[in-house]
Amino acid sequence: MKVELVSITPNAEDLIERACRTCYLSFDRYDPPKSTAELIRKVIRKGHHSVLEHASATFRIKGGSRVFTHELVRHRFVSPSQESQRYVCYADKPDRKKTKDFEYQIPETVKKSGSEQVFQDGAEAAYNLYEELLSKGVPPEDARYILPNATTSEIVITANFREFRHLFAVRCQPRAHWEIREVCLQMLTIMKREAPTVFCDFILDEDNVCASIDPGKLQA
Numbered sequence: 001m002k003v004e005l006v007s008i009t010p011n012a013e014d015l016i017e018r019a020c021r022t023c024y025l026s027f028d029r030y031d032p033p034k035s036t037a038e039l040i041r042k043v044i045r046k047g048h049h050s051v052l053e054h055a056s057a058t059f060r061i062k063g064g065s066r067v068f069t070h071e072l073v074r075h076r077f078v079s080p081s082q083e084s085q086r087y088v089c090y091a092d093k094p095d096r097k098k099t100k101d102f103e104y105q106i107p108e109t110v111k112k113s114g115s116e117q118v119f120q121d122g123a124e125a126a127y128n129l130y131e132e133l134l135s136k137g138v139p140p141e142d143a144r145y146i147l148p149n150a151t152t153s154e155i156v157i158t159a160n161f162r163e164f165r166h167l168f169a170v171r172c173q174p175r176a177h178w179e180i181r182e183v184c185l186q187m188l189t190i191m192k193r194e195a196p197t198v199f200c201d202f203i204l205d206e207d208n209v210c211a212s213i214d215p216g217k218l219q220a
């Protein structure tokens with residue numbers, strides 16, 4: 001899976017500090033970068049998280065399955081734009097060339113179980129039927145019913161920093177499903193670089209397979 005940062009609020013942490021100082025009219029204490037880091041840690045500690053909504057980021061994610069995208073779009077403050085299986089066509093049809101090749105994810109557990117070939121045969125059989133339906137004039141929006149959940153789907157998402165903190169808290173932990181966890185870990189790594197204070201309490205484990213929250217990192 002490929003995760004790319006498309007856009008992010010410029011000087012995001014500075015914007016958050018200035019928005020926050022409006023609440024208290026405390027611009028006399030504006031002394032970045034020290035005041036920025038101190039104030040952001042303080043508001044997160046105290047649960048004054050709405051100020052984090054002033055900054056947002058947009059990611060393009062390629063190679064994830066429809067299983068993963070379905071989990072991602074359940075998050076109500078994540079704005080998605082996703083590859084449409086109505087308009088994107090994975091096989092030639094009588095009046096049109098295909099938009100892209102049919103691709104799908106194979107979970108590691110399937111590979112380790114020795115079932116990779118069976119899995120591929122099943123996916124290819126579904127695809128062959130999809131292709132046949134298109135050749136008989138069934139539109140992609142109906143032929144897609146036969147495609148597996150494993151089918152990959154490109155998606156662009158935008159969310160504010162408050163929602164990213166929530167997303168990482170619930171989807172970077174070991175109980176989250178591996179695919180959304182892998183994507184969220186990649187996004188977290190980028191966000192820790194782009195907004196180090198806002199995400200300072202998220203700690204990636206040594207193997208980079210999950211992240212935990214260390215409230216101690218928010219202390220002054």
Ligand SMILES: Cc1cc2nc3c(=O)[nH]c(=O)nc-3n(C[C@H](O)[C@H](O)[C@H](O)COP(=O)(O)OP(=O)(O)OC[C@H]3O[C@@H](n4cnc5c(N)ncnc54)[C@H](O)[C@@H]3O)c2cc1C
Nearest residue numbers: 071073074075076077078163166167169170171175176177
């Ligand atoms: C480990 C795990 C297992 C899961 N298993 C299942 C499952 O088996 N079946 C299933 O259907 N789903 C499952 N989900 C998905 C889950 O139910 C949610 O749909 C998903 O996590 C997105 O919702 P959210 O509450 O996390 O917050 P978001 O939609 O990301 O919203 C962020 C926050 O905003 C607030 N918020 C948003 N909407 C409201 C509202 N209407 N009222 C009050 N506060 C609101 C809440 O504080 C919320 O936490 C699972 C999620 C996880 C992380």
